[in-house]
Structures are given as structure tokens and as C-alpha cells.
Amino acid sequence: xTDLATANHLDDLLHDYFKPGPSPDGLARRVxxxxxxxxxxxxxxxxxxxxxxxxxxxxxxRTGKLDKPATAAARRLAEQxxxxxxxxxxxxxxxxxxxxxxxxxxxxxxxxxEAAKRIPFGEARPYAWIAERIGHPHAVRxxxxxxxxxPVPLIVxxxxxxxxxxxxxxxxxxxxxxxxxxxxxxxxxxxxxxTATRIVCRVGCHQAASMRPEQRVVFGSVEDARSVGYRxxxxxxxxxxx
Amino acid sequence: METDREVxxxxxxxxxxxxxxxxxxxxxxxxxxxxxxxxxxxxxxDAVQRALLQCYTGASSYQPQWxxxxxxxxxxxxxxxxxxxxxxxxxxxxxSYAAVDSARPREPRRDLDLHRxxxxxxxxxxxxxxxxxxxxxxxxELARIRGISVNTVKSQLARGKALLREELGKRGILHD
Numbered sequence: 001x002t003d004l005a006t007a008n009h010l011d012d013l014l015h016d017y018f019k020p021g022p023s024p025d026g027l028a029r030r031v032x033x034x035x036x037x038x039x040x041x042x043x044x045x046x047x048x049x050x051x052x053x054x055x056x057x058x059x060x061x062r063t064g065k066l067d068k069p070a071t072a073a074a075r076r077l078a079e080q081x082x083x084x085x086x087x088x089x090x091x092x093x094x095x096x097x098x099x100x101x102x103x104x105x106x107x108x109x110x111x112x113x114e115a116a117k118r119i120p121f122g123e124a125r126p127y128a129w130i131a132e133r134i135g136h137p138h139a140v141r142x143x144x145x146x147x148x149x150x151p152v153p154l155i156v157x158x159x160x161x162x163x164x165x166x167x168x169x170x171x172x173x174x175x176x177x178x179x180x181x182x183x184x185x186x187x188x189x190x191x192x193x194x195t196a197t198r199i200v201c202r203v204g205c206h207q208a209a210s211m212r213p214e215q216r217v218v219f220g221s222v223e224d225a226r227s228v229g230y231r232x233x234x235x236x237x238x239x240x241x242x
Numbered sequence: 243m244e245t246d247r248e249v250x251x252x253x254x255x256x257x258x259x260x261x262x263x264x265x266x267x268x269x270x271x272x273x274x275x276x277x278x279x280x281x282x283x284x285x286x287x288d289a290v291q292r293a294l295l296q297c298y299t300g301a302s303s304y305q306p307q308w309x310x311x312x313x314x315x316x317x318x319x320x321x322x323x324x325x326x327x328x329x330x331x332x333x334x335x336x337x338s339y340a341a342v343d344s345a346r347p348r349e350p351r352r353d354l355d356l357h358r359x360x361x362x363x364x365x366x367x368x369x370x371x372x373x374x375x376x377x378x379x380x381x382x383e384l385a386r387i388r389g390i391s392v393n394t395v396k397s398q399l400a401r402g403k404a405l406l407r408e409e410l411g412k413r414g415i416l417h418d
Contacts, residue, residue, distance in 0.1 A: 028264075191327075
């Protein structure tokens with residue numbers, strides 16, 4: 001068999017393999033239906049959030065009312081947290097850069113929260129995983145309690161901690177929202193390149209804020225992006241994130 | 243018949259009938275690409291629905307100098323690439339976030355071999371191969387869809403095909 005024949009055969013195989021079928025029935029209707037259901041709940045959560053901060057970082061996030069931050073520095077951080085949360089809930093941010101202040105949190109709880117913060121975006125871990133990581137493998141219930149009192153939900157992603165059997169477990173904003181957040185993260189990409197600059201950033205990097213929709217290309221890894229001529233952003237450092 | 247661009251202009255005005263026309267024209271083609279990239283029909287439909295939703299809500303950002311198909315494939319490949327990333331990084335614990343693609347329906351043996359061989363091709367090249375063979379898109383269109391140079395398209399496709407040829411050779415597919 002000549003090289004040419006092999007090449008043609010491969011082309012035929014691939015054409016056949018990728019042959020399109022008809023458009024599935026009712027696809028447009030399903031898409032428009034999903035649109036109406038989407039984002040309702042997340043929008044409600046966003047509007048109800050109150051954020052408290054110290055000059056060191058965000059210290060409390062709750063629904064309802066909280067005292068206003070006392071100093072200008074604290075107000076700026078609370079404002080930054082709100083902006084990041086809005087972007088996150090809109091699927092435009094895959095990480096938080098605003099600092100948090102856990103100084104008022106008891107030692108055990110702080111360690112639980114720090115472990116939870118290490119769970120990558122879009123993934124989940126069981127309560128027992130946290131218990132093991134902080135050196136208290138039998139304290140699964142206490143881990144649940146500590147997460148239930150998370151002072152800075154969303155930013156410390158206690159919603160990524162599920163039961164070992166795949167069940168949701170509790171959530172301080174309610175189980176339905178916990179499920180919604182999992183879904184949100186499932187459909188939020190974490191790396192995007194700009195066709196204008198050929199720079200790849202973590203989604204949410206302010207360097208990429210001016211990127212127009214048609215300039216946006218999603219990548220699966222920094223290595224993938226590099227292989228087609230993109231370089232990693234020096235501000236958000238996507239390599240260290242992955 | 244209305245051109246794609248005329249249909250898109252109406253979709254930008256949130257015209258649901260125009261959107262149905264667009265889906266009728268492209269749904270099957272988008273699904274073919276997604277299906278072959280993601281493996282399962284359920285995941286592919288999910289990805290196509292996501293992409294079409296983004297197309298509908300973001301229709302006002304569509305620029306008429308783009309072919310509508312190019313614009314749609316940009317959105318679809320963005321969704322599919324991210325889904326492929328998630329699968330690659332998914333750990334035993336992370337599996338609860340997404341259905342694992344375990345039960346593959348009965349498929350012709352050759353398709354299964356092709357599927358496995360394609361899985362060995364790096365993601366970027368795999369996406370370009372799918373677009374090239376499902377749609378017969380030009381190098382220029384592929385470059386625009388993935389935001390890369392034409393030379394990169396060519397080298398990625400060549401590399402992808404060389405890998406495929408090697409994999410399929412091992413499986414005896416290219417020597418029958």
C-alpha cells in the first residue's frame with residue numbers, strides 16, 4: 001500500500017466517522033426552555049448577599065443585613081468581593097483573588113476552611129477527605145459543622161464538599177443552591193485565551209476584562225494553549241493555578 | 243431562502259422563530275462534531291445545548307464579517323474543549339460532579355477503534371480534525387475558529403493525522 005493510498009483511506013474513514021446527522025427534534029425548544037430556568041436562583045442569591053470586611057480581608061458573607069465595613073480599606077475589599085462574586089455567579093470567573101480574614105475563627109474551623117479552599121474549581125470532595133487532610137480522620141461530623149458555619153461561603157468553597165456516597169450534604173444557603181453552584185462550576189471554563197493578544201488567562205483575570213466575546217478561545221490546559229502559540233498571562237499566572 | 247446572516251440578525255433581536263431556523267440548519271452538524279469529540283450522545287447534546295444557548299443570548303455580539311458557521315463552531319469548540327479538560331482532571335471524588343461516560347452503546351467496531359485512536363491525539367489537534375472532517379472547513383476557517391495561525395492549523399492537523407495513522411495501523415484498520 002502506497003503512502004498516498006493510506007492517506008486517502010484515512011481521509012475516507014474520518015469523513016465517514018464525522019458524518020453529520022439531522023438536527024434532533026425539539027432542540028431549539030429545549031434550549032430556550034433551559035434559558036428560562038437558568039440563573040433565576042443564582043440571581044436571587046446575589047441580590048440578597050451582605051458582605052463584611054476588615055482591612056485585612058473579607059470576614060463575613062451572609063444573606064440579609066450586616067453592618068457596613070468600618071474603614072475605607074475594608075469597604076474597598078467588600079466591594080471587590082461583591083464584584084468577584086457577581087462575575088463568579090455569572091460564569092465569568094473561575095477563581096477569587098480578594099483576601100479573606102479568618103482571624104476571628106477558631107483553630108479547628110480555620111483548618112477545615114483552609115482545606116476546603118484547596119478543592120479545585122468545578123470539583124468536589126467528601127467531608128471525610130477534609131477530616132483526613134487536617135489530621136482528624138474521625139471528626140467527619142465536626143467538619144460538617146465547621147463548614148456549615150463557614151463565615152465566607154462562595155469564596156471558601158464549602159459547596160464543593162459533598163457526602164462520600166455522592167449525596168449533597170447540607171449547605172448554609174440551602175441544598176438547591178449547592179446543586180446550582182456545582183452546575184455553574186461545571187459549565188464555567190477555567191482558561192481562556194485572547195485571539196488579539198495570544199495570551200491565555202484564568203477566567204476572571206482583570207487583564208482579560210476587555211476581551212470581546214469573539215476574541216475568546218477556551219483552552220483545556222496551559223500546555224494546549226502553548227502548543228498552538230499562546231503564552232500564559234504574567235498577572236494571573238494560569239500555570240500555578242492548574 | 244434567507245441567508246445565515248439574515249437569520250442571525252433576527253436571532254440578535256431575540257426572535258425565537260429565527261433561532262429555530264438556525265438550529266434546524268446547524269443542530270445536526272454541531273451534534274456530529276460534539277458527539278465525536280465527547281464520545282457519548284448525552285454529553286454531546288448537553289454541549290450543543292450549552293453552545294446554542296450562548297449563541298442565542300450572545301447573538302448581539304455576532305459580527306457579520308464572520309461566517310455564521312465559524313461563529314457557531316467557535317462557541318461549540320469552546321464548550322467541548324472545556325468538557326474535555328474537565329474529564330482529564332476529574333478525580334475519583336470529582337466524578338460526582340458529572341456523569342461518567344462508562345456505558346457506551348453498541349457501536350461498529352471500527353468506530354470504537356477510531357474513537358480510541360482519536361483519544362490518543364492531543365486535544366487541540368483532535369478538535370481541528372473533527373472540524374475538518376465533519377465540516378470540510380478550510381484551514382483559514384479552522385484558524386479563525388480556534389484563534390490560531392494557518393500554519394499552526396496545518397502542523398496540528400499533520401501531527402494529528404500522523405498519530406492517527408500510527409494508532410490505526412497498530413489496530414490493523416488501515417491495512418485491510
